[in-house]
Amino acid sequence: MADRASTSAGRKKPVSREKRKPAAKKPAGPALHYHVSMPDPASHTFQVEITLSGVGDSCTLAFPAWTPGSYKIREFGKNVSSFKARGAKFEMYDKQRYHLTRIKDGKAAVSFDYYADELSVRTPHLDDTHGFFLGTNLLPYLEDINAMPAPAEFTVSVKPYKGWKVATSLPAVKGKPNTWRTDNYDVLGDTPFEIGTHEVHSFTARGVKHDVAFYGYGNFDAKRIVADTKKIVETQAKNFGGLPYKYYLFIHHISPDSGGGLEHLNSCVCGWPSWNFKTEDDYQKFIRLVSHEFFHVWNVKRIRPKILGPFDYRTEQHTKALWIMEGMTQYYERLWVARAGVCKPEEVLKAYAETIDREDNRPGRKVMSLEQSSWLAWTKLYLADENFLNTGVSYYSRGAQVGLLLDAKIRNATDGKRSLDDVMRLAFKRYGWPKPGFPEGGWFELVEEVAGQKFTRFWNDHVSGTKELNYDEFLDCYGLEFKRDKQGSEPWLGFTTGSKGGLKIASVHAEGPARKAGLQPRDEILALNGHKVHAKTFDDRVSELAPGSICTLTVFRREQLKEGRLHVGRQPAGKLTLGPREHQSPTQRRNYRKWLGITKP
Template sequence: MKKSTRFLYLLTVWTLFGFPPFFIDSRADDGQTPPAVTPAITYRLTMPEPQTHYFEVEMTLSGAATATGARKNGYYDIRMPVWTPGSYLIREYAKNVEGFTAMTGGQAVRSEKIRKNTWRVYTSADNLTIHYRVYANELTVRTSFVDIDHGYVTPAGMFMYHDALKAQPLRVTVEPYKEWKAVTTALKPVAGQANTFEAPNFDLLVDSPIEIGNQRTFGFTAAKVPHTVAMYGLTSYDEKRLAADYTRVCETAASVVGEHPCENYTFIVHHIPPGGGGLEHLNSTTLEVTRSAYDTEASYKRFLSLVAHEYFHLWNVKRIRPIALGPFDYENENYTHLLWLSEGCTSFYQEYILRRAGFYTPDAYLSLVAYQINQIENQPGTRVQSAAESSWDAWIKGYRPNENSDNSTISYYSKGSVLGTLLNLAILSGSNGARNMDDLMRYLYQEYYKKQQRGFTDEEFRRAAEQIAGRSLDAFFNVGVNSAEPIDYNAYFNAVGLQLVNGAGKNGDGFLGASTAVTNGRTVVREVRRGSGAYEDGLNVGDEIVAIDQVRVGDDLNRLLAGRPVGDTLNVLVNRAGLLRRINVTLGANPLVSYRLEPVSNPTDAQKSLYRKWLYIN
């Protein structure tokens, strides 16, 4: 999600010329001007008592006083990131740090914490060694974890940095717990030094998670690039089939842009009871799936969909990116209106890739598209928050949902996925089938990532999309992206001979508008839908519905509501915070839609041709 010019330069130099990762100008000090110094930063990561959930970190800065200003100021400011790229929430990683100490020349030096994530070390010495411990007991793709079975490191929450040294090369040595044999990471190994890795800058370190333990690994080659898969957790799978399907997904994803940017790629896969999704990195990803992910065709395709999503981030986000998403500010929110593109259109591509790779039939893909439209159209928040606003507010709303979120927000993932489908259709129809969304991705990759070596602005993205489409996209951007107005879906689907039809029946049954959950025989309101009778008449989240029209509900609310007509008024007895009260609620019409895609009558040859191109039907 970040791409620094210095990283590209250093990586190229190291690869082509084999320069060492650290270099210090050894010219003699003339007593007037300090010699030019490139400081060496090294980290040593240990976990001597994994059952306590602690990692221990030793950070060493060599020849750093001049570069950091410590020689002049008399101190170093050492910081811990507050978030990790790809997960747009301030996570306050410093809350897990304890035991911060600093030494130079074998002697302890004074340090103090001056803000929530910053420690000031009072010394002007060139060489500084810092020790601290990190509590790690949350196994997600965006946090660190260690127990007696394995360790997982999200580097943003493990390794500290100095602002002036973020662009300098560094090394990490991992010392696994005595019973563990494997370390898996996309970081470049240092020849001849066990479990030691290097990176050209702090950004790449943050972008390289580390799995430590006894994980099983296997490999495959896709798009001429070697791939490694590290599997943690008890599960059963057919390695041959899995490797073959990984290959199909990865090669289809690579065909979108037509160029693979990596020398190698690493999948870290955790098999844990709740699953949990994935997080993309520059040349790796971490996936969390259930232990039964490979057991059925349905769950297996969901797994492959996750693989396709995180893998396509190699291009969309990590290299094709809004200008705000790199280089990163690790202390503050990094705002953009384009997460609907970065994440949502990646969600679009995850299913489009599986269709193109042959995992979905055309009909199955159409069902998925209709499902995604139903998903956003049945959420009241789609008429409140635009995709652009959803992207901007990710930091305060996207990762912090509450009982009113469905009423007031829309996910930039789900709305963005639908917008990706519509933009693809707009480009197809605007170019008479000559181009599609792939051409836009290729243009952005070549123009901004490779040529200008930066991200793009909102306006630059819009100009690029219209250039590739060969037409104005006012309706797409003004309505679909930047407003919460209803979208005219059939204006897009007509080009491929399809129409969106609402199959929801109107049977006259009344709609309450309260989502409930049953706990120990008690029916409790969990959400109240905006505009419904429950919303307008005052049912609240947290209310226990005790009785309706004098009849006790228990766990059988649906039976009591069955057959009640629109306009019927219910006398609802609720327990609210220990007090009983009666509320009259009038049932409304059911607002939920059930869209499906159907062929138009008598499609033209042009519509049939675009349909085949859209769905890659030979």
């Protein structure tokens, strides 16, 4: 609609002599300023002060019970002590909520100590080497903020320990050192802060600055990591036609016990053991982790089911779609590395073959579907016990297997013209944050829209159901074949071991010889066929057993001596491999090259 004054066909409207009333003053929105300091890092204690304004005469500050991307109740409020309020009275509503009353002029302040001694990508840590936290760890949110006048404002100031600096992905406030601002708690909660003497490298991709911060020490080559990361960023950006942020930060925690990764809107944190960069195989695993976390820029941080943003931090949030968020990301982490030219195509095929070999021998695949695995993430995968092998699947690995089949299925349905890449692009276009997330089941519709046909049976069999996966269509699409790198079979006892507190049975395969012989998780293994065994040589001893023979295993079970007679089973020898067939049809060759991004003849 055009402006009325300009459409009055030349007739000027009489100017009203009535004095205009001054516009009613808009009430100011709530503002929270968080101030974080660390005067004594060795005490593992952050000091946090929060000044509040525009919050009315009462309000409630709440600590999240969990952090997005890590589906486990962690109760971040448990680390708080010495909570005090100024300009208000407070009482605790429950384990995570502080209710403030008698606030004058909407202004109050609180302070507390926060104990931080868990070094991981998802939990707060402070010691004499560095400080690290996520917004959800340390910075409480204001309950019922949506009922308050908008817009809200959140600023964070960090006073680093002497000689330390801060790396974070939040936009900085100009003229105020070490101060950042956002108007959205979900953005603040999602943000990591790395404080210390970390080494920072930078690169530009698509005109956007990217920093790579390394905390810790180890046998890594920072220049190689940064150069390969840039290639991976550019490859993924090409798929989506650009980068959906103005700045991106990679934080790498390199220390002896580090591992895992956590994605954020404009940053990620990757943990890796200090000395696990030596072999090419180790390096490839690390760079795949980087590729994985970076792909989450789209898949899960922007493309996500409705329930995963805006977030409810109070309790578990259930969705059947985690296999899309994590399984597809695991499927793609490998492809991006190959398409970026950071690894050879064979490396990708090797990684898929390893997943297939392991997951297709897991008894739990017949018990739990991908949707169940997603829905129950909080109490199954994140709290997996020794029996999870028999009753569950990981939506990461199983999801990646289904991604592999689905991508081939779309290519076959469209004569190679479309693929899962098109689905991801369409999902981003239609549901990408800050747009609302997709409804449960909404992603299936996108796949069918791209493929131009219904995949109802596939969903029922392999996503809602537990039917065995069939690789024929996948192998035919790209002209691939499975092989074993050794012929024949090997002895198999049907349990895994751990060496914590002696050589012990870790988990027992539901269909294996150990289960039939009555052996149990936590049994301490003492002897095989009457001879003492050692953790280091136990696998060698087992490899000498003849399939079909009988062996005895002597164990302690809660201090009682027990003996099991096992019928030694057999399993296929060597590793499953995946490679191109000797004779690929022109169509298969085209699909194979396009899939892995091979451009050289």
